Amino acid sequence: MKLFKVAATALALCAAFAVQARSVEEIKKDGKIVIATEGQFAPFNFFQGTKLTGFEVEVAEAVVKKMGVKLEWKTLGFDALLTGLAQDRWDVVIASHGVTEERSKAVTFAAPHYCSGGIIVALDPKIRTAADLTGKTVAVQTGTSYLQNVQKLTGVKDVKNFPQDTDAQRALISKRVDAWVSDKFVAKEAAAKNAKAGFKLGDMLFVERIAPAVTKGNTGLAEAWNKAFDEVLADGSYAAISKKYFNEDVRCAK
Template sequence: MSTRPILALLLAAAAALTAGAAQARSFDDIKKDGKIIIATEGQFAPFNYFQGTKLTGFEVDVAEAMVAKMGLKLEWKALGFDALLAGLRQDRWDMVIASHGITEERAKAVTFTEPHYCSGGVIVAKDPAIKSAKDLAGKVVSVQTGTTYLENVKKLAGVKEMKNFPQDTDARGALMTGRVDAWVTDRFVAKQAVDANPAGGMKLGDFLFIERIASAVSKGNTSLATELNKALAAIQADGTYATLSKKWFNEDIRCK
């Protein structure tokens, strides 16, 4: 998606914590327990979503492959996007993988791993004349709350109105039902949405911005970040990553 919660939300959540809040678990703590707890949104196909009651998607497959390399068991948590990074500060889980773009603001609140894919925000519209950033002047644009899509649309001069929604699927629905002129989302999410509904009339426009997408751990939890980076490098080196990437996107989407 790439990406998401803003620092103000994180700081507000942090302020609500008691002084006795638990410390994030180091890799040694997790290894001793034998299980890592990972949170995701579960509403962002094809990266993380539910098929019935089963959590699936590219990021789910990548995380499971990494955890297998680490010799651990995995427990998943799925919840609203805005709560994911804040939960790291509450030690509710060890890691988040949910298409968060690496930003300077987010990096003040969490520690990012190496990116597991590169993408960017694209413009989607039904009107073929709406393709580039300049075409959004005077238009109503939908985005998901707490994302880099929202932050980048806010920077544009001349946008008539920005409507933000709790889930990206709601932002897409606003375009489909004619409540907005354009939708800004991840390139791969947009491509899947267009391919899945050719009669919907949605057309892919230009990139609004490019970004690197990474997992996150609690701020300063370098022992865990280091092991996750080793596991990611291992699945990229042994061909697992390429297989998963081609399964979901028919191309290798790692950062070049």
């Protein structure tokens, strides 16, 4: 889903790999795992007042409970999440990062915790497909796979990128752009909560698998996370959380 700025950021990540990430054994000995997310991407990770919540937040909490350690959350701007991971500032990032070849060079992904993709949203019902974006101005969040995929399209007049996805959404509401590309579940929730905005949901621009990330090479932690995640899938916890937020099961097909 979200894709950090590849060129400059990848160099920064590689330079930071000299920092030793904590092993799963060290985490268990400490009794606490530190996880970072954005906190600005409803319904996946967001604040209700001062409480951090959302689908990804609840899934992570269920996984960590199975791992038998306490959880400390960190929230910060999306672009800083994977850089901070490489600097050993936290152990895991779960913030709707799509699994891409470029990202996989910089981090180790755990098993995908949901599948989704980018959807076209407009106020004009005639703007539904990738072809309909020809000659149009499109809003996306900075550093995301939405930005990357819109930039691949030929004929788009302009791509406006914003620090937060909600900023891109507001650009469409204020008619500063012709379309907004975001996660399909984010768009569905935005349309439901802002009925007066008149959002029209179009086609999926692309699909992807979304997964938590650990520091590159920290396979022991990724395997421990996957084991706990499998238990969350098996005991019905995942299905209950998914139904709560989406009224459907959003796990990836095997």
